Amino acid sequence: MTLLETSELTKSFGRMVAVDRVDLAVREGELTAVIGPNGAGKTTLFNVVTGKLRPTAGQVRFRGEDITGLPPHAVIRRGIGRSFQVTNLFPELPVFDSLRVAVLSHLRLTGQVLPTHRGARAAAGEAEQLLRELGLEAHGGRLCGTLSHADQRAVEIGLALAGRPRLLLLDEPTAGMGLEETAAMVRMMHGLAHRNGLTVVLVEHDMDVVFALAERIVVMHQGRIIADGPPESVRDNPGVREAYLGEPGAGR
Numbered sequence: 001m002t003l004l005e006t007s008e009l010t011k012s013f014g015r016m017v018a019v020d021r022v023d024l025a026v027r028e029g030e031l032t033a034v035i036g037p038n039g040a041g042k043t044t045l046f047n048v049v050t051g052k053l054r055p056t057a058g059q060v061r062f063r064g065e066d067i068t069g070l071p072p073h074a075v076i077r078r079g080i081g082r083s084f085q086v087t088n089l090f091p092e093l094p095v096f097d098s099l100r101v102a103v104l105s106h107l108r109l110t111g112q113v114l115p116t117h118r119g120a121r122a123a124a125g126e127a128e129q130l131l132r133e134l135g136l137e138a139h140g141g142r143l144c145g146t147l148s149h150a151d152q153r154a155v156e157i158g159l160a161l162a163g164r165p166r167l168l169l170l171d172e173p174t175a176g177m178g179l180e181e182t183a184a185m186v187r188m189m190h191g192l193a194h195r196n197g198l199t200v201v202l203v204e205h206d207m208d209v210v211f212a213l214a215e216r217i218v219v220m221h222q223g224r225i226i227a228d229g230p231p232e233s234v235r236d237n238p239g240v241r242e243a244y245l246g247e248p249g250a251g252r
């Protein structure tokens, strides 16, 4: 089943067409990687899907509903969560509290709990579960700002998960990580991809990560999708090699 579908989705900045008539269908349960050189339009695509930016033209449908141009909070409420390319946490807040507050505000916003002790306990329980899932059990009491870069990225994914998304968009989750940290992030994403009812779309430059995880690869170049299919077919696609894999710095 198609979870997310864009048709002719376009975002221009003045004369620059960052996302150019993109037709993308994300199937439920399939881990999709979006790749492409710097400036290809990957982050902008996420931004127009999640309501951070309004598209210039085209449509976004999620679970059959037209969500084009909805503001971010309305998109989140419908079940799309995301992480950002740059870190984005409250450095002075402990990890556990960050997650707990995120869960609680989601439960309240969606009318699932009232501001009561019971609601607060439910949120704390869910935050504990997220800590375990993210491999952060030992760090719950630490201030976010004191965590390693890799653990901060994990907390950010936890904040997105606190909204109980059906679709999780991750923008370069392994950027700036060493080999071991990257391997840990890959294990975590593998777990997320098999989480009940969650579909993951990943923007990633590290081809080892892409080929370790992706069931499907979408290649963007100059705002357009130039290839879309299973990893083997994309790897062997000459247009992709030319546009992307052969470029200096493509594997950063």
Ligand SMILES: Nc1ncnc2c1ncn2[C@@H]1O[C@H](COP(=O)(O)OP(=O)(O)OP(=O)(O)O)[C@@H](O)[C@H]1O
Residues within 6 Å of the ligand: 013, 016, 018, 036, 037, 038, 039, 040, 041, 042, 043, 044, 045, 085
């Ligand atoms: N807010 C903005 N205003 C003007 N131009 C923008 C804006 N955001 C992105 N762009 C331009 O749109 C194009 C696509 O950028 P985008 O950030 O989507 O690329 P990307 O594929 O995510 O690249 P990277 O791999 O470097 O993260 C680039 O030319 C960029 O300079």
Ligand SMILES: [Mg+2]
Residues within 6 Å of the ligand: 042, 043, 044, 085
């Ligand atoms: Mg980007």
